[in-house]
Amino acid sequence: MSQEPIATPVHDEQPRKVKTNLLGLSASRIGDFLESLGEKRFRGTQILKWIHQYGIDDLNEMTNISKSLRESLADVAEVVMPEVVSCQDSVDGTRKWLIKVDGGSCIEMVYIPERDRGTLCVSSQIGCALDCSFCATGKQGFARDLTTAEIIGQLWIAAKSFDQFDTKNPRRVTNVVMMGMGEPLMNFNNVVDAMSLMMDDNAYGLSKRRVTLSTAGVVPELDKLGDVSDVSLAISLHAPNDELRNQLVPINRKYPLVDFIGSAKRYLDKMPDNRRKVTVEYTLMDRVNDRDEHAKELSVLLRDLPCKINLIPFNPFPGSEYKKVTKVALNRFRDILQNDGYTVTVRTTRGDDIAAACGQLAGEVNDRTKRQERYKKRLQEQSEEQVVKIVG
């Protein structure tokens, strides 16, 4: 009987050293890192500028740093970008990237050009653990938090693709919203570090008004946010009372509306500039949360919160159980709030031909929950029912 050859183990292979990815280090962290190597902190500022202002990801090209430091740095550090898998352009100028991250999952990022600005919608997690009933991301389940490098890497990729690192070119990304896949406050430290790079004058230099964090209401983390950051805040409300919000946004069962709104108010109170306002996001779904009484209840609920209201017509996705709000209901809802003195904007749907609109970002999530599987099964059953209906 012939025997299978047995592979002899190789013993002389060096274990691969885990290097620090400089892309993900905020100003203070890169300073600490260099100090730990016995170097001066200001070298960190130089590296930060190379990466985030000039778009350089090769240590050898950082020419104001001595060759010997570059060489010793290369033993322990590297600059690694997430990998772009594909990039699609919508007829309306919206651009969507599919970006591969370690572990085989993919996240999505969207750029939305407008007349006077360009907004990048950045993801904070692979999938999302919150499972809001109307959001495509939730249906994909959850894999893990993104690292700081993977979050800021999204902005780097967009800036590179618009040739924005060339200072002669206009800045195309003028605003960043943490409204892609995931709940940013569930990935607190990495998101805060990434946002500090977005606002750092040695990196992207965006003002605090142009960086927005959107949350579904993780109250303890929101209470911490105001102590370490002063970005603009958007709160995803979607319902004017707990009974309805419990169904749409399950985290409401843990942190009900009164706590969430109280926490948003405390956030504003921590800001030195008392003219700042919270943006209230309200996704309108046909005959779910779009009636006159909902608008009136919302108006009362928000009475003491300095805010502006952003109405988002629901964007359908495969298998979604809700319908888009009608134009009539949308206008009535807006008018009721406006008559009560609120500033109300309606988010126009952008990039829906490439599934890049709000709530349509799905990516490819190596789900660690069973949610994606259950969702796919339900989709399958639905399409089988349809076939039976058509055939029958």
Ligand code: SAH
């Ligand atoms: N987890 C964060 C950020 C991601 S969602 C949050 O909940 O705020 C960004 C915004 O898009 C939220 O206001 C979200 O509720 C909204 N959204 C989600 N699904 C949507 C859909 N199908 N149609 C329209 N807006 C949606």
